[in-house]
Amino acid sequence: MKKNFIFVLTIGVFSILNTEMGIVGILPAISEQYGVSLTTAGMLVSLFALAIAIAGPVMPMLMSRFERKKVMIFVLCLFTAGNIAAAFAVNFQMLLVARVIPAFFHPVYVSFALAAASDSVENQADVPKAVSKVMVGVSAGMVLGAPVAGLIVNSSTLRIGLLFFAAVNLISLIATVLFVPEFAASEKVSYGQQLRVLKEKRLWLALVGVLLLNGSIFGVYSYVSAYLEEVMNLPVQIISIVLFAYGLMNIVGNTVAGRGLSSMPNQFISIQPIVIGVIYLLLLFLAGKAMIPALAVILAWGVSAGAVANTIQYWVTTAAPGAAEFANGLYLTAANLGISAATPFCGVFITRFGTQAAPVGGILLVILSAVCILLKVHVMDKKKKELQQ
Structure with missing residues (x-):
């Protein structure tokens, strides 16, 4: 069932x-x-x-x-x-x-x-x-x-x-x-109790991290079709296949993240910006030079993007325990705002340096997200453990 x-x-x-x-x-x-x-x-x-x-x-x-x-x-x-x-x-x-x-x-x-x-x-x-x-x-x-x-x-x-x-x-x-069964009645959390989670510094750090990390993915992805056509010189039909494969890799990333976040959440979260940063550096290096390796990197990017989707949802909901629906709503808002802000931000580098520079904005965003993750893992989580002891 x-x-x-x-x-x-x-x-x-x-x-x-x-x-x-x-x-x-x-x-x-x-x-x-x-x-x-x-x-x-x-x-x-x-x-x-x-x-x-x-x-x-x-x-x-x-x-x-x-x-x-x-x-x-x-x-x-x-x-x-x-x-x-x-x-x-x-x-x-x-x-x-x-x-x-x-x-x-x-x-x-x-x-x-x-x-x-x-x-x-x-x-x-x-x-x-x-x-x-x-x-x-x-x-x-x-x-x-x-x-x-x-x-x-x-x-x-x-x-x-x-x-x-x-x-x-x-x-x-x-x-x-x-x-879908009827859900068992549970203690209702008042609006005031749910809003109280907004006092948590950990939650605001998570929301900023979500905005940056999700923005680093979709800010670059918004221009991936142009990158594949103008930089990699791929025909439209092949681009459609590549994007479809990228999406399927997202699903693989969802599964990988489910296991990683279950067994070693902080380590899995910490590695995300490193992986994405390396992928974007490779896309910059391979731009217009080696088609097959570049396509392999894009598929790896798809896996990473799927993992990020799970990671940012986990980050926000664990920062606001006891208010699951509210926390998930905040996660969706932060993720969408990240897309809205990151797309024009990455577009600035394309306007100035050409389509091959699409990953530059993503690299900057992922560096900033790494700072948020560093604060989460090595500062706030440690303080929380000390207080519990």
């Missing part, structure tokens, strides 16, 4: 992320269908992400007093209805509204799913393994949604492509109703 339960959570998270990121693969079709520019169509992505950033710290906390299964069913119903409304939208404004309203509940479902996975195991050391299975849904949603939606639209119509998102939500909804 527990395996089915965790699997359903993974499918649910996939259905939410599929709605968020799958739209990227059909933006040109939306631009053509509704007569708007590609930049305007991009608001379907940027406003969705903005809604997540705004709702992240607030909505999971407000909904935490309600039973988790009922909340997750409500969110999946909302996403299903929103995607159906989007499929039949008569103008772009209606399409935008149909997407943005459910986006405010995105952090609710993901936070609840991660918290439920954490609570599904008795041994605290096994929590990262349980969470890593749900995080697979995040990686799969990010890598599979766009190409599958694009394939559907190219072979049928835009409406069918948008209904694909609704269908995945509906499947997840049915599975949740059938296979």
